[in-house]
Amino acid sequence: MVCVWVPAEQESFLSVGDRFGIAPSTAHFVYEEVVQCLHMAMDDYIKWPTEAKALESVNVFQLRSRGIPGVVGAIDGCHIPIQQPAGNPIDFYNRKGFHSIILQGVCDDGMRFIDIAVGMPGRMHDARVFENSPLRQKLVVERVLGPDRHLIGDAAYPLLGCLITPFRNTGHLTNAQVVFNTRLSTIRSVVERAFGLLKGKFRRLKYLNMGNRGLLNRSVAACCVLHNFLLQTEGEEEMAQDYDEAYEEPEGDADVREGGNQEGRVKREYIMGLL
Secondary structure: OHHHHHHHOOOOHHHHHHHHOOOHHHHHHHHHHHHHHHHHOHHHHOOOOOHHHHHHHHHHHHHHHOOOOOEEEEEEEEEEEEOOOOOOOHHHEOOOOOEEEEEEEEEOOOOOEEEEEEEEEOOOOHHHHHHOOHHHHHHHHOOOOOOOOEEEOOOOOOOEOOEEOOOOOOOOOOHHHHHHHHHHHHHHHHHHHHHHHHHHHOHHHHOEOOOOHHHHHHHHHHHHHHHHHHHHHOOHHHHHHHOOOOOOOOOOOOOOOOOOOHHHHHHHHHHHHHO
16 A cells, blocks of 8 residues: 555655554655566566457557558657756756656557556657667567557657658648548547556656666556556546646657658558548
């Protein structure tokens, strides 16, 4: 209960200790122990979808977008505010004017995380976070998605055969490109809602004042594990009561990438032609 309470509320370990009738040091020890257990259980709750689950997501996303096929999940980055780290604070000072680490998340149609990467400095761009994450290895090298499957992301990400992004808005988009971007946006927003739900349920993620970087990263991962567990047991409607409408997409991350590789361009043009 201590471990659930700490990320759910923005209280000090002194206050948590008083609430549960234990010493602050004991509360901290208990929290670290349980967070470590949740982190070890991450592969059981945050996992790549099976073929059956992937097909279910593809069908749901295609229905919601009115025609975009092959979408297994949506990717985005989320800033987790932290206290100024010792040693190298500049790398963690982001474009919005505060220190943070980045949570890169991929979620399915039900806002469940199927892949996360935690801990990159807040100053790092979404595209570079993706390039340095295990997910890129999984998608580009191992090709865990077939040629007719892909993730979707915003314009901050590179256009690849396995990662479809919108057309950059230069003010000269064709009607077909506008339709494509609009329909892509309707289903890509699911990952933003997932982050809003995560921060609404676990309010400590609005500011993690922990000096231990390892514990900080494990805490974020543990919250993602609990997020998936709650969606699995409570469902979306019950979880939505704690939705954080204040979540905003990181400023300055959109509309900076264009071009992409040939496979991505051909695939995007093909999908646009279907709409």
